[in-house]
Amino acid sequence: MASDPRGKAATLAQRRRLLSSSCRLFFPEDPIKIVRGQGQYMYDEQGEEYIDCINNVAHVGHCHPLVVQAAHEQNQVLNTNSRYLHDNIVDFAQRLSETLPETLCVFYFLNSGSEANDLALRLARQYTGHWDVVVLEHAYHGHLSSLIDISPYKFRDLDGQKEWVHVAPLPDTYRGLYREDHPNPAEAYAGEVKRVVSSAQAQGRQIAAFFAESLPSVGGQIIPPAGYFPEVAKHIHKAGGVFVADEIQVGFGRVGKHFWAFQLQGEDFIPDIVTMGKSIGNGHPVACVATTQAVARAFEATGVEYFNTFGGNPVSCAVGLAVLNVLEKEQLQAHAAHVGSFLMELLRQQKAKHPIIGDIRGVGLFIGVDLIKDEATRTPATKEADYLVSRLKENHILLSTDGPGRNVLKFKPPMCFSLDNVQRVVAKLDAILTDMEEKLRSCETLRSQPCGSPTKPCPSLAAAQPGYPGEPFLFLPTLPHQRPE
Template identity: 95%
Template sequence: MAADPAPHGKAATLARRRRLLSSSCRLFFPEDPIKIVRGQGQYMYDEQGAEYIDCINNVAHVGHCHPLVVQAAHEQNQVLNTNSRYLHDNILDFAQKLSETLPEELCVFYFLNSGSEANDLALRLARQYTGHWDVVVLDHAYHGHLSSLIDISPYKFRDLDGQKEWVHVAPLPDTYRGLYREDHPNPAEAYASEVKRVVSSAQEQGRQIAAFFAESLPSVGGQIVPPAGYFPEVAEHIRKAGGVFVADEIQVGFGRVGKHFWAFQLQGEDFVPDIVTMGKSIGNGHPVACVATTQAVARAFEATGVEYFNTFGGNPVSCAVGLAVLDVLEKEQLQAHAACVGSFLMELLQQQKAKHPIIGDIRGVGLFIGVDLIKDEATRMPATEEADYLVSRMKENYILLSTDGPGRNVLKFKPPMCFSLDNVQHVVAKLDAILTDMEEKVRSCETLRPQPSGSPALSCPLLGKKK
C-alpha cells in the first residue's frame, strides 16, 4: 500500500478539501491547483516556496499582508473590538476620510462586512427612497452572492431560476463586441438610449423603476470601459423614471483607475451617483465594506423606524484597517503609481496586439485592463479554449492570470496596486513567448483551416497538450 501523503502536503490538502467542502466552491486551475501559503506585496508563494506574480488579486489592494495594514489590525485588536452601538472614534475617522474622496453630496455612510452586503443594502435604500421595486441592470453583470443580488445578476440568474419580472436588462456598453461599436459616432448616447428603451418598456407593463445598478467598470462582463458620458445620460433617464443610480465600486474603486480615486469619475466631473457601494479593496483582505449615499436617501431609510444594525460592520478593528489602507494609498502615492504602471502595461500590450492576431482588443484604464482574445478578426469570435490554455501556461511560468467575459476569453489584469514596471515587462515578455509558441503549434497543426477573413484560426489539438 502506498504511503499516505505528508499531512500538510498539497495532495493531502486537496483530498481534505474535496472531503469537507462543496464541489461548487471551485479552485483556480482545477486540474493542477496551487497551494498558497504566503503573500507579500504583489507576490504569492506556494508550499514549496515558489514565487508567483499576482496579476488578478484586486482584494489585496495595497499589496498582500501590507505591514502597516497588518500592524493597524494587530494594535486595535489588542485594545478593543466590539460593535458600533458604542461611541468610538475609528468609525467616525474612517467615514470622514472616505468623505474627503467623494463628491460632497455623498455624505452618509453605512459600514458592513462584504460587497454583497453593501449591494443588498443599496437595493433596500433605493426601494425605500423611491417607493418603487424594479431594477435595471447591465447584461452579464454580477453584484454579489446573496439571493437578492443573484436576482439582479444576469451572469448568475441565467444559470439558475431565470430573470424575475421586476428585473430589466440593458445591453452592456461594450464598444468592441456590443450593439454599438468603436465606429459609432456617439456610443454613449446610443447605449443610454437602450436603457431608456428598457425603462419605457417596463413602464408600459405598469412597472416602476427603483434603481439602475452598474459596476463603474463592468468586470465579469469582460473588463469593459463604458464610453464617457454614458452614466450621466443613463442617470437622467433613470431619475426621470423615479429611480436612483447605484455605482458599484467594489472591484474598481480606491484609485485603481489612476486618473481618479473612483471609477465613476471617469464619466465626467459633474456626474454623481445617488449611492456608491464599496468592498474588497477597502479592507485589503479584511472583511469590511461600505455604502455611501445622500442625506435624502438616508432620511427616507430612517423614516421606516427600523434600525439598521450590523454586528461586525464598522467595528474598531475593521475601521482601523480601512484607515490604514487609505493612509497607504496616500503615502505610497498608489493612485499615481496605477496610472503610470497601467499606461506602460497598455503600451506593451498594444505592441503585442500588433504582433499576435489572436489579440483582438486591449482596453482598460489604470490597473484595470482586459485583453480580448479572438479566433478571427472579422467575426471577433471568442478564443475561449486558447485563453484557458494561455492562462494555464502563464501559471506554469509563475504568473497568475484569469479570464472573464461572456466568452471567458478576456484576460483580466487587476493586480495589487504595488504591481511594478519590472513586473509589467516580465509578464508581457512571458505572454509574448507563449503566444509565439502557440502560433508555431498552430502552423504545424494538420487540422488548420482558413477562416473567411483569410486569417488562420488559432485552434489546434496541440494546444491541449502542455509543452
C-alpha cells in the first residue's frame, strides 16, 4: 500500500495523535523511521542502512523472497478459515511434527505467541484439572490478560501476583542464587521449583503447569544449565502438572545445535506442550501449539470447539511452510551455530579487554552481553548499556537491552546474520567501549581537578559525554562534581 513518502517528523506527529503512547517506540527520544528491510538489514527514509541484531521475528531475513512469494501465491488463490479441509494446514502440521519428538503430535494453529500461550494454559488446566502455574522470575509470556498474570515482568508493575501464580528463581548462573561455582546448578535451581511447588501445595494449591521460555529472554538472555528442565519436569509431573516450553523467541533452529531450544536440556527431555510464535512466519501473524495425544484428548473431552478465525488459514500455513523450506535450503540452523560461535568468540575477546563486560552467554544466535558496574558486585550497568545501545544506533547498528537490570545486550538477529556482520558489529562495540573508557578517564581527571561548580554537573564533564549531559559520570556513582576544598 503506497503511502505518500513523508518525513519522520510528520509520521511521528501523526503517531502521537492517533496511537496510544503505551505502544512504545524504540529510541523514543529519537525514533527511527524504517521503510525497507532486506535480509539482516533495515533502511530508514533517507536510505541509511542499519544492521539488525535484534529481530528474531524476521527469522530467515527481512522480506525473504521465497516467503514473500509463498504468501503471494496462496493469497491469490484462497485464504479462509480452517473449517474446510485444506492441504496447507495438514502439510504444515506434518512438517512441524518432523522437527519434534514423536509424542508431540497434535497441533493447533493461531495468530500470535500470546494466543499460543493462552491456549497452552487452557490445555494444561483442562488436562490436569488444576489451576495454578509456576513461572520464572521476570518471565514474559505475552500481552493477554491471562499471560500478564503469569508474567512477573508485567504483573510486578500492574495488579500484582495472583494467588494461583508461583514464582521460582531464574536459573541464572551468573547473577542468580546458584552461580558458576556451584557443583550442580541444574539440580539446585530445580530444587527451588520443588520448594515453590511444595509451598503452594502446603497452601492447598494444585499445580496445572510450569511455564518457561526454553531460554529466558526478557529475563536477560539466560541459558539454564543443562538438565534443569528434566529435573523441573519431574517435580512438576509429580505435582500433577505439565511442562510448557515457550519456544516463541528461541525456536526454529536459532540455537544452532538443535531445532528447538528445549533440546539443549537433554536428548530425552520432552515437554508436554510446546508453544511457537514470532519466527514461525517470518513476520506474518501465525503461531502454533504442539502437544501430546493425552493433553489434546482431555481438551476434546469437554466437547467444546476450539475455533480461531484466522488461525491455520492457507496463507499462514503456506508462509510457515516456506520458512521451514528456507531454513532447510539455506542450512540456517548450522549457519546460526557457526556465526553464533564466532560472535561468542569475538565477544569473549571484548570481555577480556573491557571490564564493563561481566558475562558473555549464549548459544547459536541467541547471545547476551551482561554489562556490570564492577566485577565484585556484578551491579547492572543499566545507564551504560542504554548509552551504548544509543551510540550503536548512531552507528547504524540495532541492538537492545533486556534483563531485570536492563543491562544485558541481546543478540537475536535474523538467522542470515553473517561473519562479516559479526566483525563489523563487534568492531563498533569495541570502538564505543574504548571511547567510553577514555571519556571515563577524562572524567576522572576532571573530577580530581574541581571546576568549582557546587552541585550541578560540571560543564566539562557534560561536554565529555555528548548526548548524556544530565548524567555527570559514566561508570561512576552519580555524585555532584567535587567542590573545591
